[in-house]
Amino acid sequence: MTTPTPARPAGAELRWGALGATAYISGLLLPAIARTDGCVLTAVASRPERHAQAVEVAKPYGATAHEDYAALIADPDVDAVYIALPNTDHVEWTVRALAAGKHVLVEKPMAMDEDGVRRIERAAADASRIATEAFMYxxxxxxxxxxxxxxxxxxxxxxxxxxxxxxxxxxxxxxxxxxxxxxxxxxxxxxxxxxxxxxxxxxxxxxxxxxxxxxxxxxxxxxxxxxxxxxxxxxxxxxxxxxxxxxxxxxxxxxxxxxxxxxxxxxxxxxxxxxxxxxxxxxxxxxxxxxxxxQLQVGAFARAVAEGRPGPYPIADSRxxxxxxxxxxxxxxxxxxxxxxxxxxxxxxxxxxxxxx
Incomplete structure (x- = not known):
């Protein structure tokens, strides 16, 4: 099971970054983050060739628009990452974000095979961070x-x-x-x-x-x-x-x-x-x-981080x-x-x- 992260200081905002400057991100996910108490959007990242799109997506929130995913992962002003990349990229960027000390809410499917989920589970345990599959319904x-x-x-x-x-x-x-x-x-x-x-x-x-x-x-x-x-x-x-x-x-x-x-x-x-x-x-x-x-999904995830608990659902569900x-x-x-x-x-x-x- 994912090792619970140490609880965040009382009153501390959970600072979010989003990988993927897409219509889905800008229309549904980022507004949900912005409306959730205790959460703030601080960064958005895209592929280099889509940086202009990232700038437009980030602008309404006063967030930083990074030119690539690695820059957002390295951003010290990001505590948690929402990953909405193509399915083939979910495991790699989830593992990289966890290794950089970020909590991760990753779009379904977390992985397209059980071994991929186990890689994420090990990375989350090693980093004492939460990794949760995003099933908003x-x-x-x-x-x-x-x-x-x-x-x-x-x-x-x-x-x-x-x-x-x-x-x-x-x-x-x-x-x-x-x-x-x-x-x-x-x-x-x-x-x-x-x-x-x-x-x-x-x-x-x-x-x-x-x-x-x-x-x-x-x-x-x-x-x-x-x-x-x-x-x-x-x-x-x-x-x-x-x-x-x-x-x-x-x-x-x-x-x-x-x-x-x-x-x-x-x-x-x-x-x-x-x-x-x-x-x-x-x-x-x-x-x-x-x-x-x-918004309810973002809130449940943020509370788990704040309280030092595992994510809203066990990673066994994702396996x-x-x-x-x-x-x-x-x-x-x-x-x-x-x-x-x-x-x-x-x-x-x-x-x-x-x-x-």
Whole structure:
């Protein structure tokens, strides 16, 4: 497990730097940092050829715009780094940031194989710093409400999970998710959500998985997929994910006596969450007030740093995610043949449900 960092002095601001001057960073993540008590954005970095973009992204916050990633990592005015680089760069820059004494919140996937997550785990322990995978949807209160209803026995014992996550990326957009050299494809992007939901609510990895991939004509990455998970004892999940169509961010928990459906797990800061519970007693729709799950994620991470605790979720969750994701890729490459993914050692705890806010 990640070694907790020494607690920060009371009242000290957590100074953030962001690797990647992208629309995602500027539109969602940096505003969340700026709105979070005890946090301040001090630096942004880009590739040298995109320095002008970094300057524009940093300007509203009075932050420094570094000309390359290494300069930000070396910046003594940065305590924590948000990494939103191509998937192939996550492990390298997370390890480098940790070695430089920074805490790290890294975009999913933390790594595309379990060995990569273990490299990060060792680096975090060596540096006594936190490394956490950024799954912002987990922090929305509607996920906690679904977990509470499940724990209360509202739908009986959980038996099956259905998930569907998708959004369209047009051909010719230049999006890195369409580039195989940068770890592109639907699976390691939008598929991370579809794969996470069943494991999150069952609280463990499946025993085995299977998947089939398809590619849009002219592309070398999978752009749509469907899969299944076997959790044993008649428990399972079916899932689909895509960058060919959308938007879609839906899941359903099937219990022995009813269902809980969440119609939009990506509900943004101005959008209420909506859950539908169906049992023999009828149908109940609940509205969960709008919340900024990006800000809630940043706040939870910052509190962990301030209090000298491990990150909001155990890094074992990220090992599990990488292992199961790689197994789905392997299954698809083998024409859908089942691949074993059972949890490994008993010393690997898993998340106990969506984040409390």
């Amino acid at each position: 987990r922090f929305h209160p509607q996920q906690q409400r679904a977990a509470d209803l499940l724990a209360a026995g509202t739908i009986g014992e959980l038996r099956f999970v259905r998930t569907a996550f998708a959004f369209e990326i047009p051909t010719g957009s230049g999006n890195i998710r369409l580039d195989p050299a940068l770890g592109g494809g639907a699976t390691w992007d939008v598929g991370c959500y579809a794969v996470d939901v069943p494991q999150f609510f069952f609280g463990r990895a499946p025993d085995r998985v299977g998947a089939r991939f398809s590619s849009r004509p002219g592309h070398q990455v999978e752009t749509s997929a469907f899969g299944w998970m076997d959790f044993g004892e008649g428990r399972g999940a079916v899932l689909d994910w895509s960058i060919d169509y959308g938007p879609r961010a839906w899941y359903e928990l099937q219990g022995t006596s009813g269902t809980i459906s969440v119609r939009n797990a990506w509900a943004m800061s101005g959008e209420d969450g909506v859950l539908t519970v169906r049992t023999a007693d009828g149908v109940l729709t609940e509205t969960v007030p709008a919340a900024d799950h990006y 599990r995610a990488a292992r199961v994701g790689a197994a789905l890729v392997a299954s698809a490459a083998a024409g859908g043949t089942p691949v074993a993914t059972a949890d490994g050692r008993a010393d690997e705890p898993v998340g106990a449900g969506p984040a409390r806010t």
